[in-house]
Amino acid sequence: MNNVMIDTGNYIAAKAAVMTQPDVVAAYPITPQTTLVEGIAKYHETGEFKGEYICVESEHSAMAACIGASATGVRTFTGTSSHGLLLMHEMLHWAALARLPVIMCNINRVVGPGWNIWADENDSISQRDTGWIQFYCSSNQEIFDTIIQSFKLGEHEKVSLPVMINYNAFILSHTSMPVHIPTQKEINDFLPKRKPLWNLDINNPITFGNIILPPEYEKVRKEMQESQENAKKLIKEISKEWKNKFGRYHGDLLELYECEDAEYILLSMGAIGAESKVAINNLRKKGLKIGLARVRTFRPFPKEEILKISKNSDLIVIDRNISIGMEGALFSEIKASLYGKSDSKVYGFISGLGGKDVTFQDIEKMCEKVINGKANDLEWYGLEGV
Amino acid sequence: MAIKEIPTEEYYLPGSAACPGCPATMALRIVFKAIGKKMIMIVPACCTAVIESLHPNTSFNIPTMNIAFEAAAAGASGVEAALRKQGKDDITVVAWAGDGGTYDIGIQALSGALERNTNFIYICYNNQIYSNTGIQRSGATPKYAAWTTTTVGGKTEYRKEMGEIIQAHHIPYAAQACISYPEDLYKKIKKAKEIKGPKYIEIMAPCPPGWRFGMEKTVEMGTLSVETGAWALYEYENDEIKFNGISKLLLEEKINPKPIEDWIKFQGRFRHLFIPKKDVKKLKEIQDHTNLIWKRYRKCYL
Structure with a gap:
């Protein structure tokens, strides 16, 4: 199998996201992320993406909608950049603390003022302490491979954390490169169905996120830290598995x-x-x-x-x-x-x-x-x- | 309908952490009964986050997720889309927020969800104040009502007409209700449940500590809000407004409203209008403004 697609980082990311078959994508446009969500919208129109696509009214709502969807136990994806990521900040914490593996591409872009749409990593670096796993990619092939791997990582029961796949504005987002694309079957074989830690279920009603006292809260934080430690081991295993299956390896940590x-x-x-x-x-x-x-x-x-x-x-x-x-x-x-x-x-x-x-x-x-x-x-x- | 027609099943369980006389608990009990167990609820920051009780306990027998203050409608959009993808169309998604989370910080997400034709019920329990944070003004607080951060004199602005903002979205169903009329509230929720698309229901919820009245007077304060015309009961369906109950009689001028003073004189938040001496000018201004609103209601909706 050697299907090569020549396209920009954003369109490659859209292809990868769609091939993971997410149930819900909620997104809001921001330069230079726009072609990523346009790509997903195109796959939605052609029927290649069969999930629900919510065109929300802000990035804050994009992340809130992904959180709501993910809380029902399904797979979710979104993408943003710079100011969009900063507007999401509160909900980034929310997704991580709720242990919901929302997967998101962030196209690293300068933070204003003044307005500037080029590459700079201060947007995602300033989200360092939200509990998200953060990858930084250096080629379109790595973007594709890392997105698929991130679903496996974030949704793993020993991790259950959201994952941010970062790549530089324009240098990657709008630059075409040849990328090897596995078949849908190969992706399906690699990526198991999500098994949520908890979910909103009418047959098992729970109240999630109500008032929590200090000792319990501290436990939640410690578990998040342990999950990030687990992720270190899993990132190595997953990249090795990917190498064995597809012959490509971009390193692990x-x-x-x-x-x-x-x-x-x-x-x-x-x-x-x-x-x-x-x-x-x-x-x-x-x-x-x-x-x-x-x-x-x-x-x-x-x-x-x-x-x-x-x-x-x-x-x-x-x-x-x-x-x-x-x-x-x-x-x-x-x-x-x-x-x-x-x-x-x-x-x-x-x-x-x-x-x-x-x-x-x-x-x-x-x-x-x-x-x-x-x-x-x-x-x-x-x-x-x- | 008769009150005995309301189901006896309880999804609002004992062990809540609400204040005595809390109107939100009364409304929640009716909402749960009207929708039943096939329901998922999204709650932003508001008193209900306390009412639910402390983790790991809960006083709700309904799957509930708490979300950030401004995010109720957006979170509900996500839940609704995910349920649709899973073919679980028989589950009602409810966003349950206070007036601060609706009129102020959450209005963008609410407007977006209504515009996107999201199939959910958004319920605002309106106690006209940020109660949970300790009584601060909101966009729903009436003019001259005092809150903790004011000096004497109270709020200097009128409240928003949220119902009319909602109508501008041309959604299939919206309604205003009040905790003092449980049958009316039950019917409105029940009706909303059967309609596809976005539904908005706002419930007048007089708050004893927020308005500063005795905890035994919650229902009476609600009744008086309707009888004085400070609050109106109506339904909005297919771009038409139908007033109901006492509000219908007031609209058609079949009865006279009680003077607004009858409602506000029991509320500590308006005490500065009576002590040390009655501020006739300000009381008249409140009455005139209420009359003006009803004059417009009659012009638009009769």
């Missing part, structure tokens, strides 16, 4: 590239992660011992895996986001993962905010600055006057 003998390891996410491979190839040609660990899951965070690769390497981190008043979020998380357990140095760069292009040449320059001993702990790369 991390994607490691040329790391074996590396003295320096570059860590980045999303589209910069893909561009980084080209940079690594060029730096290797110059004789530099450098590798790449592309971070695929920001939550659960691969702290054990990062500690492991830091044993013989210093780390270089590129963030397409900033936690204002501190530093890049990935940079912070990586340092926290190493604290007290590793002597490796960690260097952080902020780059590509507001959708500014980050090319392999830029990445090479950042790495060489570190290797030549000229980098400060935190650098703004390419910003005029810095």
Whole structure:
């Protein structure tokens, strides 16, 4: 079976979502997510998507409707971006605390003002603590494969958490690439039917979400944390299963590239992660011992895996986001993962905010600055006057 | 109909955490009886989130999900779509929200769900105040009613006419009811259950701590709200309004309304209109405004 579809990240995501046969999709348009929901609407018209499609009046309602649908025990999907994701914020917490595995694509876009529709990861990074699992993709094939895998992961009884599949605005959402598409039967064989933890059922009436006292609430939070830990193990198993079935592998929590003998390891996410491979190839040609660990899951965070690769390497981190008043979020998380357990140095760069292009040449320059001993702990790369 | 025709099955169970004299509990009991066990309810932030009782207990024998303040109608849209996909068309989806969650923070999601022709019943129990947060003004609070964040004088604005906003959506069925007329409420819910598409029912629910009257007076406050014309009972069907009960007699001028003062003098929230001395000017303004509303009702609906 070798069906290749050449299309943009959004249309590929629509195809993947429809092939998981969700029962309810509720969505609201926002650039650059629009072609994703248009794609699903098209499949709805042609009958390829047989679920219910609710054109809600806001992203807040999109997530609320997915929560309502998911609470009846069915499969749900939505997509958004930037301000849409921020408007959902309250309901993101709600979905996770209710243990409802809503699956959502978020197309990473700049947060205004001023209005800017290009790639930047501050939208999803600022949803870090909502309890959602977060993937960051670097190619259209990875978007397709990760969406299918996310349903299996999120709906797994040991996880039961919502999953956000992130990919960069335009760089992926509106760029066509060839993508291998399995048959519907192959997807059905891979993806079991959802077995909900709880659901709204007239034959077993329960009241969900009423007032809860501190000890019980704390238990809920602890269980969510355990589920994210379970997800770490399951992400590895599911990506291995996918590799065995379909021959494709994008890494699990991390994607490691040329790391074996590396003295320096570059860590980045999303589209910069893909561009980084080209940079690594060029730096290797110059004789530099450098590798790449592309971070695929920001939550659960691969702290054990990062500690492991830091044993013989210093780390270089590129963030397409900033936690204002501190530093890049990935940079912070990586340092926290190493604290007290590793002597490796960690260097952080902020780059590509507001959708500014980050090319392999830029990445090479950042790495060489570190290797030549000229980098400060935190650098703004390419910003005029810095 | 006679009260004995209302089913004896109870889906509203003992052990609720409601205040004594709570009008929402009276309404819920009737709503549950009218719809029966084939029902799923979505509840946003409101007193009912307390009334349900504490996790892991419940006072509802109906599958119920709590959702965020502004999200009742959107959550219900999702439940309804999912049930339709599963072929479970015989289950009635009910969104049950207070006036704050309906008139104010939830109006966008409500309007959207009505416009999308969602097959559900949205019920607003209107106690004219944010009770659950400790008595703050809402879009449903009448002019001059005091709340905890006012100094003397009370609210300076009139309340919204939510019913008319609902009618602008041209939905198949809407109605106004009151906890003091359980047979009327029962009939309206029952009727809504049989109609496909979006239904909106608003229930006047006088709140003892919110309005500051004795807990034994809840039903009396409801009756007086209708008899004075502060609240109207009607049904809206196929773009036509039919007033019913005492409100019909008032509309047709077959009886005279009781003076509005008869209703508000029992309520502590209007006490500043009587103490230290009667504020005749403001009382007249409230009466004149009520008369004006009924004048318009007659022009539009007679």
